[in-house]
Amino acid sequence: MKNKISIITGASSGIGKALAYELAQQDFNVVLVARRKNLIDTISEDIESKYGVKALAIEADVTIEKDCKMFIEKAINEFGSIDILINNAGISQRAMFADLQLDVIKKVMDVNYWGTVYSTKYALPYILKTKGSIVAVTSISGMQPLPARTGYCASKYAVHGFMDSLRIEHLKTGVHIMIAAPEYVKSEIREHALMSDGNEQGESPRNEKGMLSAETAAKRIVKGIRKRRRTMLIGYKGIMAVGLARFTPKFMDRLTYHVIQKEENSPY
Template sequence: MSIKNSVCIITGASSGIGRSLAFEMARRGAKLSLAARSADKLNELKNELEQHYQADVLTVPTDVSIEEQCKNLADQTLKAFGRIDILINNAGISMRALFVDVEIKVLKRLMDVNFWGTVYCTKYALPSIIENKGSIVGVTSVAGFHGLPARSGYSASKFAIQGFLETIRIENLKKGVHVLIAAPGFTSSNVRKSALTADGTPQGESPRNESRMMTSDKVARKIANGIRFRRRNIILSLKGKISVLFQRVLPILLDRLFYNAMAKEPDSPIKN
């Protein structure tokens, strides 16, 4: 699939992987419809993209947990560009708390943003994507293959996204629609700083050393290549690939590895 001159929606575009995706897709010549909750951050990003790449950029402030705003995102994109070729469902939030301690409202918030945001945006972009034989991308996680301790809502939402997108792929098997499920491992971004704690407040500083993690720019390049070559699934780190392999052949060992790894985090809610 040629990315040049395609029309691409990116949710969660104001920071992290979403921001890197905006730069990567602009570099490859895509016309961009960028969505995030912060209008100010979107406008700053739009100015940078126009300055560096002379990109054609639409910004649509959007809370993906609200269906009407997702419909507006698709409508505004169609009004501005006349088509939708690529939808990258990137918007998402994380959490860090044991299920026994976490408030139910936190799990609902994760499902509203991560899962329902993907459902809403896909619902309203899909007719044009079918017409143009385009691509739908879900940015999920290794947590969507095997549950992560202290991330029950996050893992549940990522499992749900994978099941949903696999179904969309099969339903449109003969319509030329491409569905890519991209699962980064731990990525250097702000997602952990905004991760929700047991009562729903952001945790603040990341509990992990991010200096050795894959950068969001590298993740964006790999996702863009996955779109270009119409890949089915991509696991975006060696540790992630090993985890998915172990999930299939050594799941009990993987349980213990995940438990021990999460227990070693600073201020971990898991106590050995």
């Protein structure tokens, strides 16, 4: 995979950061996109010193269409091509819908859904040339919803619909479209989850012991890209949840209710 080019949004922490390291280990040049420039600068310098590949850090906000166009153009100016786009930037939300300010849902949709749409729109012409991959890192919540995450689940369902439709459009073009849906992963996403008023939660309501590491999730995602998989369900708990929801939906509704009810500071 030497000299292949991968763009990763949301690359400053969590799965995005782990993906940057995993791809660099496999001789990819990487483009790290995030709002926190100081973090991706440090990551890119570390990657270049460790793996001898090029790592380009670009400050951008995926909710802004012109930013998405900008980082794609910068990647092309630097490398001349794009082989993989990984839409990983994401934000969560935790509040009952009755209490939730509507602009919070809009913000979640802007990051999770529109960030994916904008980035994909501007990368697609170049990925068509390389017959590369477009990946969306979503969540099991895009297949099996959770209460008190209406905005988050809606955004992930929207991404799934977008990617599934796009895949069919490109059945004959050679472009690979993949959804990667992990179960709970140890990351900052729960700390930054938006509450009913739009403020960040600050700390995770869940015991993160036993959750998948970001590094494990990244390895499985990259393996899926290599095998040009359609959908990657990552983590046995997530696979079980999706299976139960399909065959025993009422039971899964009740089970999910009770799981969320037991969370620290549960909205129930």
